[in-house]
Amino acid sequence: MTVPHAPLIQVRNLSKRYPVGTISRKLLHAVDEVNLTIAEGECIGLVGESGCGKSTLARVLARLIDPTEGEITLSGTDIGTIPAKKFGGSMLRRDIQVVFQDPTESLNPGFTVFQAIADPLKRLSSGSQRSVADLVFAALDDVGLPREYAGRYPHQLSGGQKARVGIARAIAVNPKLLVLDEPTSALDVSVQSLILHLLATLQKQRNMSYLFVSHDLNVVRLLCDKIAVMYLGRIVEFGPSKSVFYNPLHPYTRALIDSIPDPERKNAARTKLAGSASSPINPNPNACRFSGRCPVEMPVCSQAMPTLSPRDADRLVACHRADEPALRSVTKAEVHTP
Ligand SMILES: Nc1ncnc2c1ncn2[C@@H]1O[C@H](COP(=O)(O)OP(=O)(O)O)[C@@H](O)[C@H]1O
């Protein structure tokens, strides 16, 4: 039996809204009333299509930007009310580190690899017995980059090597939580799997927690313990990776899974989504966000917002129809589950 780990980071009713234009009172609801707990050593995958709010949630949780509403606690300490700028300048920054999507953009072109990794270390490792140089070289070893790369500049590195530097910089300060925002989506497919393998190894070795953001459910399924599925700013389904993937309860999760190419299911019934997501600007508070696009919609779906509620022991689903077994369409479960 696995021992449940203590919660590392908890967000409660977290929202991030952006004003639209200068005079209108319209608000773009990028993240809406999200609840999420990441335990020590746990890897949570956050998936959903482009624009659904994944990066915004990741940035608020990593305290790069401030929430509009809600609570964020780190090992029980309130960190949600500390302004992002102050958080960035505090020693708390060490506990939550971020790996960004595009390593080219996130590395300063004027910094060598050594300087890139040493920079956060100088600010955040004051208590360490080891020298900054020692820690930089140890981080390079950990991400599989030869030490002679320390003197190179980003333009002298391949995409995969830049990704390794971004990871080395983040892990060098020994964070408790790594927030990874589509860390491999700018890379070639062959390099992607190497980096994913490295991230999986590092997580186990160091018992870090991950919030792993991706639009690719397949990647998240392989790396993460649990999956949170996001649609238009809200989490619509949450649970252990395998059960979410093989037994999706929300029609949007089913559509996401069905959109993954699978030659074994060429002729199987698939949920296809028509149109695009509705606007995140002033969304109807009394309707499911998926309404208008949902293949199994009922009248209640455009009259009441479904709440994220427990189903099937360890699952959470926000759908008025999640309890109806008939709606659990033929999915990969039937094909692959032993
Ligand atoms: N700084 C910002 N100002 C205004 N709107 C923003 C800002 N950042 C993101 N958004 C909007 O918030 C929504 C969610 O964006 P984002 O979090 O980047 O989604 P994802 O990472 O899932 O693609 C989008 O509609 C986007 O246009």
Ligand SMILES: [Mg+2]
């Ligand atoms: Mg994003």
